[in-house]
Amino acid sequence: MNIEKINTIYFSPTHTSAKICCDVAKSLVVKDENIIDYEITHEAPKEIVSFSENDIAVVAVPTYGGRVAPIAIERLRKFKGSKTLAVAIVLYGNRDYEDALLELCDELSELGFIPIAGGAFIGEHSYSRKNMPTAEGRPDVKDMEIASEFGKKIASKINMATSFEQFQRVSVKGKVPYRQNSAPTPDAPFVDDSLCVQCMLCVDNCPVQAISLVDNVIFCSPDKCIKCCRCVKDCPQEALTFNTPYTEKLHVNFSKYRVPELFL
Numbered sequence: 001m002n003i004e005k006i007n008t009i010y011f012s013p014t015h016t017s018a019k020i021c022c023d024v025a026k027s028l029v030v031k032d033e034n035i036i037d038y039e040i041t042h043e044a045p046k047e048i049v050s051f052s053e054n055d056i057a058v059v060a061v062p063t064y065g066g067r068v069a070p071i072a073i074e075r076l077r078k079f080k081g082s083k084t085l086a087v088a089i090v091l092y093g094n095r096d097y098e099d100a101l102l103e104l105c106d107e108l109s110e111l112g113f114i115p116i117a118g119g120a121f122i123g124e125h126s127y128s129r130k131n132m133p134t135a136e137g138r139p140d141v142k143d144m145e146i147a148s149e150f151g152k153k154i155a156s157k158i159n160m161a162t163s164f165e166q167f168q169r170v171s172v173k174g175k176v177p178y179r180q181n182s183a184p185t186p187d188a189p190f191v192d193d194s195l196c197v198q199c200m201l202c203v204d205n206c207p208v209q210a211i212s213l214v215d216n217v218i219f220c221s222p223d224k225c226i227k228c229c230r231c232v233k234d235c236p237q238e239a240l241t242f243n244t245p246y247t248e249k250l251h252v253n254f255s256k257y258r259v260p261e262l263f264l
Helices: 016-026 070-076 100-110 141-160 201-205 230-234 246-253
Strands: 005-010 035-039 055-064 084-092 113-122 211-214 217-220 261-263
Touching (some): 016 035, 016 055, 016 084, 016 113, 016 141, 055 070, 055 100, 070 100, 084 100, 100 113, 113 141, 201 211, 201 217, 201 230
Parallel strands (some): 005 035, 005 055, 055 084, 084 113
16 A cells, blocks of 8 residues: 555654654655644644545654543644544653553544554653653653654555555553543642743743743743643753652652553
């Protein structure tokens, strides 16, 4: 079979989902120019984006509490497939991805895609800190090698097929009903005004526009914040911190090195 167009779709506040998504996609083709990139970290497309049987979509999203980040699901719904092959990828912070990969596959199926492969990769946890790291530096070199090999195996699977009837939805881990989402708590990173130089990087990069300049002070809205901690990790002055006791719990209980789980 011949795939004419490869599309990457990813929601990636702290860049981990993007790394894996793009690396898998690059391994599916010989030339990068065959890849069309759709980043939905900051917003969804204005209009519905439709794909055909000649496309494949590599979709990567982070997990929040064992589920797909709700804002990622919302933005994914601007894409529609038509028996379009898809690769489903979730990134989790070394604790557990639970029902997230199954949820992503279910969502893609509802949107007209056929998820033929799935992967759960590890990314540095959003709450990871220098003195209490969790999956620090992940995805690492080994992860990226696994992602590349994963893409090559998917390419081989596609090349060996002679018709779309040979493709079936991949079976992945997870259960229905999905793990219940925890009720969101109003919280947001703290801004140290003595360190902040108001470079506006956090304002520009926030995926949900939860940060603004109010009365000449950077303000993070607890009601809008999704706790992705992009602002914390990106701040060149280290002026933002997100303090939660969960950081220590993650560091103590989930620091053991875990490897990606792949489904083909």
